[in-house]
Amino acid sequence: MADIYTSYDDENIIEQVKTYGFRTPKAAKYRVLRLALAKSLAIDTPPDDDLDTLVGKGSEYSLEQVTGLGNSKNDGALDYDDAIRAILSVYHHEDLFDSDARYKKFLQRHIRRGLREIRTSWNRGHSFIHWLREEMIPEPPLENDGLGKTELEQGQLEAALKEIGIVAEIKETKQGIRLNKYSLYLANIHHLDILKKGLGKLSFRLGVPDDSISLEVGTEAGIANLYIPREPNLWRIVPPQRLIEWTSGKRPEKLPVWLGSTVMGDDFALDLAEAPHILVAGATGSGKTVCLHSILCSLLLNLPSSQVQLALIDPKGTEFTLYGKLPNLFGGQIGRNIVEASEILNALVEEMEARNQRFIELGVRNYEEASQKIQMPRIVAVVEELADLLMQSRDLETPLVRLAQKARSAGIHLILATQRPDSATFSGLLRSNIPVRIALRVQKHTESSIILDTKGAEALLGKGDMLVKLTDKPDPIRLHGAKLTDDNIAQAIAHYCR
Ligand SMILES: Nc1ncnc2c1ncn2[C@@H]1O[C@H](COP(=O)(O)OP(=O)(O)OP(=O)(O)O)[C@@H](O)[C@H]1O
Numbered sequence: 001m002a003d004i005y006t007s008y009d010d011e012n013i014i015e016q017v018k019t020y021g022f023r024t025p026k027a028a029k030y031r032v033l034r035l036a037l038a039k040s041l042a043i044d045t046p047p048d049d050d051l052d053t054l055v056g057k058g059s060e061y062s063l064e065q066v067t068g069l070g071n072s073k074n075d076g077a078l079d080y081d082d083a084i085r086a087i088l089s090v091y092h093h094e095d096l097f098d099s100d101a102r103y104k105k106f107l108q109r110h111i112r113r114g115l116r117e118i119r120t121s122w123n124r125g126h127s128f129i130h131w132l133r134e135e136m137i138p139e140p141p142l143e144n145d146g147l148g149k150t151e152l153e154q155g156q157l158e159a160a161l162k163e164i165g166i167v168a169e170i171k172e173t174k175q176g177i178r179l180n181k182y183s184l185y186l187a188n189i190h191h192l193d194i195l196k197k198g199l200g201k202l203s204f205r206l207g208v209p210d211d212s213i214s215l216e217v218g219t220e221a222g223i224a225n226l227y228i229p230r231e232p233n234l235w236r237i238v239p240p241q242r243l244i245e246w247t248s249g250k251r252p253e254k255l256p257v258w259l260g261s262t263v264m265g266d267d268f269a270l271d272l273a274e275a276p277h278i279l280v281a282g283a284t285g286s287g288k289t290v291c292l293h294s295i296l297c298s299l300l301l302n303l304p305s306s307q308v309q310l311a312l313i314d315p316k317g318t319e320f321t322l323y324g325k326l327p328n329l330f331g332g333q334i335g336r337n338i339v340e341a342s343e344i345l346n347a348l349v350e351e352m353e354a355r356n357q358r359f360i361e362l363g364v365r366n367y368e369e370a371s372q373k374i375q376m377p378r379i380v381a382v383v384e385e386l387a388d389l390l391m392q393s394r395d396l397e398t399p400l401v402r403l404a405q406k407a408r409s410a411g412i413h414l415i416l417a418t419q420r421p422d423s424a425t426f427s428g429l430l431r432s433n434i435p436v437r438i439a440l441r442v443q444k445h446t447e448s449s450i451i452l453d454t455k456g457a458e459a460l461l462g463k464g465d466m467l468v469k470l471t472d473k474p475d476p477i478r479l480h481g482a483k484l485t486d487d488n489i490a491q492a493i494a495h496y497c498r
Helices: 008-021 029-041 081-092 100-121 128-136 154-163 191-197 199-206 240-247 288-302 321-325 338-362 386-392 394-410 428-433 445-452 486-496
Strands: 004-007 057-061 168-175 179-186 214-217 223-229 256-262 267-271 278-281 308-313 378-383 412-418 436-439 465-469 477-480
Touching (some): 004 100, 008 029, 008 057, 008 100, 100 486, 154 168, 179 191, 191 199, 191 223, 240 256, 240 267, 256 288, 278 445, 288 308, 288 378, 321 486, 338 378, 445 465
Parallel strands (some): 278 436, 308 378, 378 412
Antiparallel strands (some): 004 057, 214 223, 465 477
């Protein structure tokens, strides 16, 4: 009898890892299973029992294959069963040497959770080596007081500045999450202009990507702040705990959304009810989906289902799977194709009109006033990959524009995401009604201008590095998102469903 069972989706990712990750289609499958086990064990919270349910027939494995049980070749060197049993016993605080059934159950849950994590955080277009390095050997998270001195030699910066004709004293250096901040004292005010024009040369001289150095005029006279990116292996990660801590407890925002940490490590959040709609755009792999998860998890962790309801549209069909469990999804399910997307958007327009009618009957003007008299959840509609949908049917623009123009006062808010921020996707009418824009890294400065009305997003560092443009601030704010795992999402969903 088999010990460990997998689903069809699990088998699919095992094959992908062997073929496109290991580049050895004939590699033994247990290698991927062990990798998945390690991935799951790196997560602090135990895997959910819903992993016991197998949807779609996959495959089955014996302990001999997975842990090497009883394999006595090389004096038993290949038999890791005792070691794995011990690790799982410590992890679950229970003696699994005593119960084979419990041991196998936990092992299967971990392996299946690990496979799910691989499926959502790696795809065959991304480098597997990079994935391994980032996911399996995580960097230390940023501590609140972790902003110390930078490693970059001050002399190196001073020499580079001298080369572009600037004599500056470095007053202070601080280490942010991915960038170092250097506060320079410029003796000559004209040097600020030289510095602005010389940033390209400075990047070249310091060996950092083109246009990746940014300049800010300091608050003190004569001070200019330079932000210079570090090598990716010296970046700190923003732990998901930051989002969880920020959102737990009572918050003044009606729809609290935590987006990330500022360059120097402070929390940054906004109220979606005030926003009232957001565009999230960025090239493939820039971190859009993770950013959408931050928005969704913020809401689910902070508000009960009586106060917020989600409407989800995902033509890729994979990004929102976990939210499929929510009991009160608008439209009853995630919209996964053009027909379902159109049904959801048109139903949202009808809901908006029905709400407006209700407001007239109640003698109130908008959602805010109505919510004093009756209970009605706000609705947040999230569209993943807007460009795909609009390419299939231009007609979808009509409900989208109507919602963008009028849904706010009915308590309905839009979050639109796209990989292709061009004028065809983000037409003038839509554009003028979606005030908050989040740009992750894009390929061209023209795309950055479409999103933010200014260049800059083409020089971002990727992986959750973003510029956020708010209506009341002239310049976009730079943030680094937190990389949420499936487990964080599952936790947010469980909290919302309590
Ligand atoms: N805040 C972050 N910190 C570190 N890594 C991140 C962060 N956000 C995303 N990543 C990593 O970047 C990669 C791409 O992220 P994501 O899937 O969100 O991108 P995307 O823009 O939605 O891509 P696609 O359009 O191809 O789905 C993933 O491997 C993810 O782990």
